[in-house]
Amino acid sequence: MxxxxxxxxxxxxxxxxxxxxxAAGILPIGVTTGRAGEAxxxxxxxxxxxxxxxxxxGWLAEMGx
Numbered sequence: 001m002x003x004x005x006x007x008x009x010x011x012x013x014x015x016x017x018x019x020x021x022x023a024a025g026i027l028p029i030g031v032t033t034g035r036a037g038e039a040x041x042x043x044x045x046x047x048x049x050x051x052x053x054x055x056x057x058g059w060l061a062e063m064g065x
Contacts, residue, residue: 011053015044029056 001008010021013034021028022045030041030049038049050059 011056018044018046
């Protein structure tokens with residue numbers, strides 16, 4: 001994608017997604033649209049948890065990205 005791992009983020013809805021992101025040095029963002037809830041996603045290392053991927057553009061704008 002033309003960017004360093006530290007400049008990327010991965011959005012996932014289960015523990016394995018977030019663990020892969022962390023292992024790759026990518027910022028892990030959880031979404032609660034799968035079976036995992038916010039607490040489980042945070043325990044897996046989510047830097048932030050959103051209610052759905054649809055909330056991502058607004059959150060990115062709020063973060064200044």
